[in-house]
Amino acid sequence: MIAEAYRNMYGKDLLIDLKESLSHHFKEVMVGLMYPPASYDAHELWHAMKGADTEENCLIDILASRSNGEIFQMKEAYLLQYNTDLSPDIYSETSGHFRDTLLNLAQGTRQEGYADPAMAAQDAMVLWEACQQKTGEHKTRLQMILCNKSYQQLWMVFQEFQNISGQDIIDAIKECYDGYFQELLVAIVLCVRDKASYFAYRLYNAIHDLGFHNKTIIRILIARSEIDLMTIRQRYKERYGKSLLHDIRHFASGHYEKALLAICAGDAEDY
Incomplete structure (x- = not known):
């Protein structure tokens, strides 16, 4: 609304004026505040992947923490701002199970408001086996549970995991996996x-x-x-x-x- 009033009063684009008049980190803050939330997420994801080096922690922070609705709006903004889909960019700029997990999160298909106590122990056993065997198939099962089950369901799964293994799920993940895949899994658990x-x-x-x-x-x-x-x-x-x-x-x-x-x-x- 301020940007619209600015244009009506002065015939100029506030965002452009901020970019031209300010500098360094102060400019980054002021320009960033002008974006709606979904557009800002899209902006950050784009720059995280299109620089000389991919900023994996930016991808983790955003995709591990956003709701289905926020992810949908973010993808719409990404397409509108950069004329390309988010998922192909993630695919081309990342790799391995880290990439697969990011792509799963980017679908925005997590169950919402659903919990099945009868399934919690079964899901926990899948996570436990994934931490023990660490095959590609087990890693896929692990990330499917963490990316698609509801937060309510995962709360119960983590408790069942503790009962089965005698270990907190985060400690188990850190022992069994490494790199950005580990960081992403831990971020999901912490956000849950x-x-x-x-x-x-x-x-x-x-x-x-x-x-x-x-x-x-x-x-x-x-x-x-x-x-x-x-x-x-x-x-x-x-x-x-x-x-x-x-x-x-x-x-x-x-x-x-x-x-x-x-x-x-x-x-x-x-x-």
């Missing part, structure tokens, strides 16, 4: 359990372990700003003992810092 906690972990990792990885921080703050960012802030404080705003102030500066803080702020007092 609590998406806000997953993104709090990703922000902390980007700020402290990766030396303030700007792309990751900007992407998560913008993408979650109108969804669950306040909850992410709560999880961050609970888990790490410092507020997200404190860590942003410590590592960012200037207009860039103010922009990130403004996204995070829930009210004037917070800001």
